[in-house]
Amino acid sequence: MKHIGFLSFGHWTPSSQSQTRSASDALLQSIDLAVAAEELGADGAYFRVHHFANQLASPFPLLAAVAAKSSTIEIGTAVIDMRYENPLYMAEDAGSADLISGGRLQLGISRGSPEQVIEGYRYFGYVPAEGDDQADMAREHTRVFLEVLEGEGFARPNPRPMFPNPPGLRVEPHSDGLRQRIWWGAGTRKTAEWTAEQGMNLMSSTLLSEDTGVPFHQLQAEQIERFRKAWAEAGHDREPRVSVSRSIFPIVNDLDRAYFGREGNSQDQVGFLDGGKARFGKTYAAEPEELIEQLAQDEAIAAADTLLLTIPNQLGVDYCAHVLDAVLSDIAPELGWR
Numbered sequence: 001m002k003h004i005g006f007l008s009f010g011h012w013t014p015s016s017q018s019q020t021r022s023a024s025d026a027l028l029q030s031i032d033l034a035v036a037a038e039e040l041g042a043d044g045a046y047f048r049v050h051h052f053a054n055q056l057a058s059p060f061p062l063l064a065a066v067a068a069k070s071s072t073i074e075i076g077t078a079v080i081d082m083r084y085e086n087p088l089y090m091a092e093d094a095g096s097a098d099l100i101s102g103g104r105l106q107l108g109i110s111r112g113s114p115e116q117v118i119e120g121y122r123y124f125g126y127v128p129a130e131g132d133d134q135a136d137m138a139r140e141h142t143r144v145f146l147e148v149l150e151g152e153g154f155a156r157p158n159p160r161p162m163f164p165n166p167p168g169l170r171v172e173p174h175s176d177g178l179r180q181r182i183w184w185g186a187g188t189r190k191t192a193e194w195t196a197e198q199g200m201n202l203m204s205s206t207l208l209s210e211d212t213g214v215p216f217h218q219l220q221a222e223q224i225e226r227f228r229k230a231w232a233e234a235g236h237d238r239e240p241r242v243s244v245s246r247s248i249f250p251i252v253n254d255l256d257r258a259y260f261g262r263e264g265n266s267q268d269q270v271g272f273l274d275g276g277k278a279r280f281g282k283t284y285a286a287e288p289e290e291l292i293e294q295l296a297q298d299e300a301i302a303a304a305d306t307l308l309l310t311i312p313n314q315l316g317v318d319y320c321a322h323v324l325d326a327v328l329s330d331i332a333p334e335l336g337w338r
Contacts (some may be wrong), residue, residue, distance in 0.1 A: 005044020010056030081112030
């Protein structure tokens with residue numbers, strides 16, 4: 001059995017070719033798709049966060065809205081760029097969204113990906129400390145965020161407060177258990193090991209910012225293996241979760257064929273990202289019988305407990321729900337995912 005959810009980048013384009021033409025469309029359609037996914041029996045609704053782009057940005061209002069409209073589906077991010085975050089304010093927002101959802105928040109965070117602007121985090125008021133780089137800053141924000149989520153009091157109270165408070169005030173609202181539902185988006189095997197050491201769950205997407213010459217799914221499976229080994233060595237007292245993202249499109253009608261029929265020969269791509277080699281996973285698009293055979297050979301999907309399906313949100317809620325339904329109905333049972 002696997003947790004199966006969708007991952008939306010929340011793109012919008014003011015074009016007649018897009019079903020998502022504004023920020024309002026992207027937000028409202030995200031809520032509608034999450035509700036539809038829950039009705040179809042999917043397990044998760046996840047959203048990517050980008051800044052300075054026609055995509056979803058500040059996630060917590062959206063997560064809270066989805067929480068209020070749904071009842072069982074996990075609600076998450078994949079991922080929030082920690083270079084841009086105030087960790088204490090983020091802890092308040094995350095606690096609020098988690099309480100509204102009844103403990104369904106699954107929060108993916110990371111150092112972030114290449115940006116639309118140069119050092120965009122500086123416009124948000126964040127500058128790396130002397131001797132640190134942007135990755136160090138993201139990890140420091142993360143350290144503080146995780147520490148605050150533990151719920152221990154740390155703030156010095158006013159001796160003459162407006163309201164009576166216990167000593168050692170903590171950030172409120174606090175949501176018990178949220179600390180165990182934080183994930184780190186790791187782009188390398190080494191970062192996956194660091195993720196395990198910090199006691200965070202592992203998110204691995206459709207690209208890795210390294211390449212060893214082996215197929216993407218095998219490199220990702222090695223990343224997962226090294227994460228689990230590091231987790232065991234760290235001595236944590238719970239089992240971690242691991243998610244992988246995939247672009248999977250069952251071809252079950254003419255519209256599917258028109259959109260994705262040409263992706264049938266998709267292969268891994270190797271390129272350069274942030275000055276280093278990177279390997280991008282292929283798109284899976286075929287009729288269900290062929291797709292089942294291909295996915296059965298994906299070693300990383302087999303190693304993960306959670307599968308996030310990247311959806312083409314600009315094709316509209318109905319079409320994205322159709323893709324989810326096809327995977328859940330035609331693919332998942334045959335592979336033992338359901």
